Amino acid sequence: MRLDEYAAAPPAASLEGPAPIAGPISDRDRYSRQVLFPGIGIVGQQRLASSHVAIVGCGATGAASASLLARAGVGTLTLIDRDFVEPSNLQRQVLFDEADARDSLPKAEAARRHIARFNSTIAVHPRIADLTPTNIAELLTFNADQTAPSPPIDLILDATDNFETRYLLNDFAVQQSIPWIYAAAIGAYAATMNILPTGFQPTPGNPPGAPSMAQSHRDMGGMINAHAATHNSQLTTHNCPPTSCLACIFPTPPSGNTDTCDTAGILSTAVNLAASIQVTEALKLLTGQPHLMRRTLLSFDLWSNERSEISATTPRPDCEVCGLRIFTHLTGTARPHITLCGRDSVQIHEHRRPLDLTALKTRLQTHADIQALRSNDLLLRFRRGPHTLTLFPDGRALIQGTTDIAVARSLYARFVGA
């Protein structure tokens, strides 16, 4: 349409509008613009559909990355998060709304519900849990729903808010030869790094059982782009040497007080930058093109416009994790049972104490000093004086209103048990 035709066009507003779409939305329509992009094409789109990505943390970065991957058509997502939605999350956590915050819905489940509204064709497995040395193998190997087995996890995305979990993730990923992508955002700063461990084998050729190009052509309703077809017919296994791991660059986790979004604030733009870079690198890997992935630790400060890159091209031979294969964080010796969450709250990890939330609610209703007692299938929450306790079915608790571990422990013992 020419510019003068726009001027002459009748008003677009019509009460009748276009006819509603009948039946399910086809993949051909849904992914048409992404398939046109030469780096993806039809074969790349099929690879995404047969891929499984686990995202650890479903706060700001995790919600943004989960949304991008789900819209891109990654077939299976496992979302692991220990927390619930709060009003202060809504400024930047794109998969949650006011109703989720009012209901204190666990983030992993809230994310699953929102994703189902814009892409109901992919499988999303929410796991409401804190990733620990004890459960990491189970969470990153199996689904909660054992009746619906999923493909093995191809890639892990870091969207956590703490280095303790990142070093645990690094140990596990290096040990199991699973690629992972570090991402962090704080203030106006965003950083990300791809970790491709020794032993990782990029997906060779077409995924097992994938249809031929001719079959793909028919399945996509004849939608094919000559450029994309040419490009994808050339997709083969690329030699992909390992990169540095997190411990190659930072041998030990930062000590002392580190900034969190509760102390330094955060811009949603920094979150979305970190997620955009992380997910683009993920798309390269999942479509069998790891040789295109960046081999540096990249960081931006969007406010000062400073940018830096540290080489992460090769593993450090004397690295304790990928060189010497000593997995300190995985053996759990570095993990306390009670931790500070960095927002005037304490977390108690009691994974071997499953709680019957219904029975507990009945019991707590008789306590005169308990207020605002609420529960659903996924958590139970109440206020007691200046403290708010949130209990999960696996026995875990978040105690808000204190950073005193002794106070948290005594509240837990009093209302749950010693």
Ligand SMILES: [Zn+2]
């Ligand atoms: Zn290393």
